[in-house]
Amino acid sequence: MTVKDNLVTAALLGTENYSLEPLSNVDETSQLETLINKALTSETLTVESRLLSASALMFSYRRAGYIPLKAEDSSEFEQSENDTRPVIAERLSQAFRQLTEDFPRLLDEWFKTIDQSAKKLPEDLLPELLDFLTTHKQPPIDPKILKRVIGPRGEWLCNLNPEWKILGDKIISANPSLFETGDFNARCKALELIREEDPAQARDLIKNTWQENIPAEKTAFIKMLENKLSAEDEPLLEFALDDSRMEVRQAAADLLAFLPDAAFNQRMYERFKNIVNIKKGILSSKIEVNVNFEYNKEMKRDGISQKIDYVQGEKAGLLVQILNYINPEHIIKSSGFAADKLLKIITESEWKDTLLTGFAQAAIKFKNQELLLSMLLSDIPYLLEIEMFGQLLDANKEKVVASWVEKSSGNVMAAHNGFRHIECINRMEYPWSRKMSDKIMTAMQKMLTEKNNEYFLAPLALTVATYADSSILDSLDKSTSDCAYLSDTSISRIHSLITLRKNILATSASS
């Protein structure tokens, strides 16, 4: 037993249970052993004090004489590639924390400014940035820009830290064995990458492991076929329709609906035609709905559920689901009407609520611009208005907003459903055209001078400050600073955002 072990054992068991003896063979050339023995044999000290004094000597000696471990060459890190680009302007890197804490929507512009400058981020900022992007999916950053901005050092870090591997396929490669052996998240990621590189291999992997997968896995894997979806996926999706679980069948049906020549679409359109009859007359046109149909096992196989509790009743619920699986473009074309005309006929039908709900859902799902635009430009209120607006192309969004501004004479907020329209504008997360910016700014000036609720006004002003053309920033700053309906905190926040954005833009211009 070493001196240390002897002392520690005595202390652990207690001197009343363990007899602490002086060292038996003291090496007289060792100053430490001599001193420890002196402490252990001291007649003026109690046995406990002897133990503590000897321990103090020994531990101080050990600390002072610390000998570090020796490294083995094999455990060295692989070094990162050099990035010789100059570092971005300091005010751009200083803006980072304010952006992530207060104005994350401005990050997109920040990234683009850095990318355009062809400079690199200060390396010490990378961990916080990668952490932020891992935990916040919004705003979505273009992976190519991200890769350039984080540079080789960022990629090197991502490879070291498993938490950051989700940042993209540029960082981890497709690995079929991971799909077979990994946990749920790893399998999803592997399948996503395999599907990107080799769609047929992804299909084979799903088919070959079908029996071993639980319903949640089957559903998730089927949904991943959305990327690079083609007619070659139809057999597997039809196979999935035979699954006993509704959620699996619905995932397959959702994708089959996007394959125009799939048998599934013929079946679904036949169902629609048997229920809905669009009659085109010379003087007037109308829609007739035949409710004499029953829920059957074919519907069940095609992902239509009987259990959905719609306010309108079972048949209406089934019709909404059928509409949801048919591309509205197909119905519009075969009806011989333009979307706005078809909409007018629908609103005259006694089944208008059901049909509008079904068409609205289908328009969202298939992103049918003609139908979405007609619906949003009409005066019909939709519960799904915000979702519908979200599926519009940017140019169409601007058309709709321009119409709202005109109809409300500028005070969008005060109009019927104004709060939804404001929410839609708040979701226009892209750089607005100059024309759109001017239009909104004119509306803002009206809204800021008329009595309006700060709860809506402040977020709107922040959105305008984030996405509008920079030419209106000074005007917005001035209008908001004088607004009696905004609190000091909101005014300061808007001002801070405008200042921050102007700084980013100034850096962009100077670089």
Next chain:
Amino acid sequence: MSPVNYNREQVLALAPDESSRKAGEGLATTRKWSNLGIDDRSLWGECQGSGSRPYQTCIDLAEPAFKCTCPSRKFPCKHGLGLLLLCVNEPSAIQQGESPEWVLAWLEKRFESKEKKERKVKEGPTSVDIEAQAKRQAKRHANIEDGLAELDRWLSDRIRQGLAKVQSESYEFWDGMAARMVDAQAPGMARMIRACASIASSGENWQERLLERLSIIHLAVQAYGRLASLSPELQSEVKQVMGLTVNQDDILASEGVADIWQVMGQSIELEDKLKVKRSWLRGGKTNKWAMVLNFAYGNQPLDVSLMPGTYILAEIAYFPSTTPMRALVKKRDGEPLAGPLSPVYATADDALNDYASAKASNPWLEIFPFAIENLSPQVVNGSFCLRDTAGNLFKTKIDRLNKLRLLAVSGGKPVSVFGEWDGELLRPLSIDTGGRYFGLEAGGKQ
């Protein structure tokens, strides 16, 4: 470029609490201020608050120090923070000018009070002071002796009954004796005893670590018992271990060491509600280390006058010690200048040799500054380590984000590292690569 040497994070770090921080940010806009101005020494402005007259706010930029006519009890108040933030965020919004009367009056008052303090230090204590001080010291000494006698008996009981018995004890068990030490006016001992509570539940080899800590406490008790027989430096060291405060005026009155000091790095630790900030300085000519401590209780802000990575021309006064390290900034001239980290040691062996000498003369030495060049990050058996050119490995005490920052800055290549060595683990506080200094977050969780 900002006319002040602070960035947004440094200003926000001065805020006494989260609400002051937010309110300060809200006031960092020109709309709120009138009569803004700045000169070499100060920054000022008037802010319209809820009162009929605007609040007058000014900042002595040299420290920084704040003055505001608002009724807030918080320090610095939101107006002071807002004004400094405004200057950092929008430097062009504040024009150079001549300071108004009320700013000059405050600065003059500060100058007078500083002069008075310096004069008092020079003149030394009066005879009445000396007599009263001696009485107080005698009383405190008696209190400490009583407390230490009790602690000695308590330590003996622990060793007699065995440490196995204390492993299952709760924090209250240790807190009881720590509280007794506070009553005995030996807060340093209380701190050492409190630390034992976490050691007892620290996993493998806890008994070894606990015995080490108890033996060092025992050594301090013994040393205080024969204080008179020790050298003046060791006496001072033992008194500091007990937690006896040293009169800072006496330290400031002692001879200083003038040098260009680099602020190598900073660490912040929380002891209950007390924040303790250690700023490590290294003299470029004298090659001396200095550690400046700063304390802040609760929401009070910590001093920000020493900025990591900067060089200051200053005179430092040391507390008497066998290993002089703790010091006060006696006098400083000019503005701080940024510069690269200057490594002190080429290899781990050089650093460990200096540590061994210091530890040999001061067994209570808990941390020692290491500034070593060419250290490469490495993972050994799951532990994050730093390796020198000779292949020596230092295990580190570093939180996740700082570890990732160190990796990000180094890219896996050798860098100069400054940190605190506790005899077992190195806590990196700053790094330098290619002449660029990076401070790691001082308060990172370990």
